[in-house]
Amino acid sequence: MSSIDMCAPENTGRQPKLIERAGVGRLIAALQQQGYRVVGPTVRDEAIIYDELASDADLPAGWTDDQQAGAYRLKRRRDQALFRYTCGPHSWKKYLHPPQATLWRAEREGGLFRILPETPRAERLALLGVRACELRALAIQEQVFAMAAHADAGYGVRLRQAFVVAVNCGQAGGTCFCVSMNSGPRARKGFDLALTEVVHAKRHYFVVEIGSERGAAILAALETRDATAEEIAAAEKTVNDAARHMGRTLDTTEIQALLYRNHEHPRWEQTGERCLSCANCTLACPTCFCSTIDDTTDLAGQRAERTRRWDSCFTADFSYIHGGSVRQSVKARYRQWLTHKLASWIEQFGSSGCVGCGRCITWCPVGIDLTEEVRAIRATKYYREPVHGDTGTRSV
Amino acid sequence: MxxxxxxxxxxxxxxxxxxxxxxxxxxxxxxxxxxxxxxxxxxxxxxxxxxxxxxxxxxxxxxxxxxxxxxxxxxxxxxxxxxxxxxxxxxxxxxxxxxxxxxxxxxxxxxGTPWPVDQAEGNDVVIVAGGIGLAPLRPALYRLLAQRDRFGKVVLLYGTRTPEDILYRKELERWRARFDVDVYVTVDRAIAPWRGSVGVVTHLIPKAPFDPLSSVALICGPEIMMRFSVFELEKRGVAADRIFVSLERNMKCGVGTCGHCQFGPLFVCREGPVFAYPRVRDWLAVREL
Missing domain, CATH: 2.40.30.10 (Translation factors)
Known part of the structure; x- marks a missing residue:
């Protein structure tokens, strides 16, 4: 079964270790001692979000969530599992591609002005609880910024200096489809440590895979022992269970050709009528990277500031040029987003822009589901005949 | 530690x-x-x-x-x-x-990407400009005229809304006076004393003096004007891959990270603004892309 093969651990050549439930608190403390600001899951405003963790007491012990299109509900668990929930509204991009950043300031001076560079705050971050789909999202965003004409090195630097503690999923959510996107539920690379949580009636432990020297060094400071074959098998079972219980599936066969050739499919119009162009999906998406610029001045007009903040292709402003917005209709904006995410992203950056986390489905206030959209288009292909024969960028 | x-x-x-x-x-x-x-x-x-x-x-x-x-x-x-x-x-x-x-x-x-002036060596060069679209083409004209003997015919076809909207008027007159460049100007509408051509710039293409089989065309103007210019050029037999257009999109960063200028899979700031026509042909046909 492919879903099970996919979950086989990558042979890192290192013996997996075992830490008990109390070891998680020690891991957080050890990271803090090394000067890291540890950020991870915590319960706030009836959701599991990412924020700074003072200790393991901040983790969502005993909580899980129920996710469906347009619905997210926190639920109590019978056990005290720390990581038996799926991705919430936040993603790690808020730390690596900050929602708002001052680029520089300027000051008037004797009828002229000068520009004052802003030195970004360098921060040692430890990301705790990064899921496999999120690891993929981090790598995708790194690629986006690395490929910029004048590479935005900031993202890569922040990512490389961040200590990443991945957590393999022990259950799948109602909107999850990482198996379809081949991005999870097992973390394969891009972590310093990867935990797999096992919760039994009498035992609660974590099998820890080591992904880097840095990870090995942190672990050496904790109380660990080699995990036994039974413990490793029990951990494997939880990940395989998650792989088998994906809430959604997405058939990506020739998806580029499918979407490129269906620009005039009537489905876009129908979905455009439902879509509120609220931008929730783009803000919740762990790979959406678009930004805009705000230029502001003080009241006296003596100081100016230039800020970059997250933007969304769902706003009318986004495509505005002299004469009006290029994408006037909501239909066109939804089509842009979905086609970019699943098709043109491949041409631009060599991979899909979707990791199958399901956030855009869960957090859409009207429950638009991209897997359903692709299914609808696939079911009733409406090929537009190329105007002058099929050449140029349309290579598929 | x-x-x-x-x-x-x-x-x-x-x-x-x-x-x-x-x-x-x-x-x-x-x-x-x-x-x-x-x-x-x-x-x-x-x-x-x-x-x-x-x-x-x-x-x-x-x-x-x-x-x-x-x-x-x-x-x-x-x-x-x-x-x-x-x-x-x-x-x-x-x-x-x-x-x-x-x-x-x-x-x-x-x-951004430049006009393929060097690659046009040995060919006729047809420049089709609409309105303010002449501004990004002027550097190409300067370069062509500075190295005039490297090229065949140099033809400028320029259209504006009214005679009052004609950009770089004195320069156009100087170029018009030269024997080694053909300048044709047309306006959408005019009253006396305008004695020049009236009509859209694409109407100038069928009669313009260039050899379609050894020409390179550079076009900049409103998208609709560029599409019809390409149509007329292709009718005369200019190959699609010898036609270049310059696109305009919203841009915040200019370096390919803000996402605003996306045109299908293309970032206009990075892979454009100048594109060989085959690269954008199908995308130009999609409304609100």
Whole structure:
């Protein structure tokens, strides 16, 4: 079964270790001692979000969530599992591609002005609880910024200096489809440590895979022992269970050709009528990277500031040029987003822009589901005949 | 603390500098038409002039108001003066139109792909411009005329709304007086004393003096005008891959990270603004892409 093969651990050549439930608190403390600001899951405003963790007491012990299109509900668990929930509204991009950043300031001076560079705050971050789909999202965003004409090195630097503690999923959510996107539920690379949580009636432990020297060094400071074959098998079972219980599936066969050739499919119009162009999906998406610029001045007009903040292709402003917005209709904006995410992203950056986390489905206030959209288009292909024969960028 | 856990101080400043404008001083302000103007700029620092290739653009920043992508319209062989012609139509360009000699402007660039002037060697070159679209083509014309013997015929077909909207009028007259360049100007509508051609620029293409089989066409103007220009050029037998167009999209960064300028899979700022027509043909046919 492919879903099970996919979950086989990558042979890192290192013996997996075992830490008990109390070891998680020690891991957080050890990271803090090394000067890291540890950020991870915590319960706030009836959701599991990412924020700074003072200790393991901040983790969502005993909580899980129920996710469906347009619905997210926190639920109590019978056990005290720390990581038996799926991705919430936040993603790690808020730390690596900050929602708002001052680029520089300027000051008037004797009828002229000068520009004052802003030195970004360098921060040692430890990301705790990064899921496999999120690891993929981090790598995708790194690629986006690395490929910029004048590479935005900031993202890569922040990512490389961040200590990443991945957590393999022990259950799948109602909107999850990482198996379809081949991005999870097992973390394969891009972590310093990867935990797999096992919760039994009498035992609660974590099998820890080591992904880097840095990870090995942190672990050496904790109380660990080699995990036994039974413990490793029990951990494997939880990940395989998650792989088998994906809430959604997405058939990506020739998806580029499918979407490129269906620009005039009537489905876009129908979905455009439902879509509120609220931008929730783009803000919740762990790979959406678009930004805009705000230029502001003080009241006296003596100081100016230039800020970059997250933007969304769902706003009318986004495509505005002299004469009006290029994408006037909501239909066109939804089509842009979905086609970019699943098709043109491949041409631009060599991979899909979707990791199958399901956030855009869960957090859409009207429950638009991209897997359903692709299914609808696939079911009733409406090929537009190329105007002058099929050449140029349309290579598929 | 084990040394392999030490986190090196990250060189984040390097990343930030690509977004830092360089300051230029307005050396000359020229009112071109009722709503278009030209700024001639010189660097405030003693650094090297901003070298560019015809067709490229800069991000121009007006203090506290904002930044906009504007094509470079000066002579690429005289980079000592940085020339930008633009129309006062938006928040930033309206304030830019009030800048006067001595005032400062921020410049990032040059960005984007150039017109394939060098690759056109040995061929006729047909330039089709609509309205302000002449501005990004002027550097190509300068280059063609400076190296005139490398090319076959050089033809400029230029259309504007009215005679009052004709850009670079004196220069057009000078070029028209030359025997080695064919200049045709048409306007959409006119009253006396206009005695020139009336009609859209695409109407000039069927009769223009160039050899369709050995021509390179450079087009800049409204998208609808570019599409019909291509149509007319192809009717005459110009191959699609010898036709180049320059696109305009919203841009915030100019370097491919803000996402605003996406045109299908293309980032107009990075892979454009100048595209070989086959690369954008199918996308141009999609409304609201």
């Amino acid at each position: 084990p040394s392999n856990l030490e986190v090196a101080a990250p060189p984040l400043e390097a990343a930030a500098t690509t977004m830092l404008p360089r300051l230029f001083r307005v050396q000359r302000y020229l009112q071109e038409t009722d709503d278009t103007f030209t700024l001639e700029l010189g660097p405030l620092d003693d650094g090297a002039p901003l070298a560019f290739a015809p067709g490229q653009f800069n991000m121009l920043y007006v203090f506290g108001v904002g930044e906009v992508p504007i094509s470079i319209s000066g002579d690429p062989d005289k980079p000592g003066v940085l020339v930008h012609t633009t129309r006062a139509v938006g928040t930033v360009t309206r304030v830019m139109a009030r800048l006067r000699r001595g005032e400062l402007i921020g410049v990032r660039g040059p960005y």
